[in-house]
Amino acid sequence: MSDTVSNEITIKAAEIYNQEMAQGAAARFFGLDLIPGKKLSNALGGYAAMVEKDEYVLYLYDATDLGSAKDGFLLTNKRLFFKNFLQGAFFIEIGKILDIIHKPSILSPSIAVRTEPEGGMISITLSTLTGEKDGKKLVNVLNKTIAFLKNSSTASTGNTDQTLAQAQSGRAVVCKGCGANYVTGSKICDYCGAPL
């Protein structure tokens, strides 16, 4: 990917983030340069270990109580990586995301990622400390950014990256229920309950 294209994407992502979050920053949702180094390295050393060299991080959400960012999600220009507490690490390609829906709840707020072509629904848990307002904002940021990435020629729709990622992990499986790429060993999809 050329530097010009990557600059265009990061500038746009920063613009979307600043528009939505300016009125009250969500303490757990970080954009670009605002992502704390320790959280980023925990995510990249954990559930998002498959981020590649030509892929760059746009946003990180820390779902943990203690702030380690070992659970949560991370959006790159190509994929959404995510991990819920005590569940496996997954990713889904940007090109396969239809949209993201906010599911506010006092006890267990979450976002639901609607995927194609399976018509699946992946549930990602938010921290209970992310209130309805901030949850709505972060979902707006994600939807706007994903729409932009899908329209730009650089978004991954395809099999090349997936095949590469699978080759790297050696055992990634695509869930037939929701389309998520399951990268740890299990019999049942943590996100939609479908057998793998």
Ligand SMILES: [Zn+2]
């Ligand atoms: Zn699934």
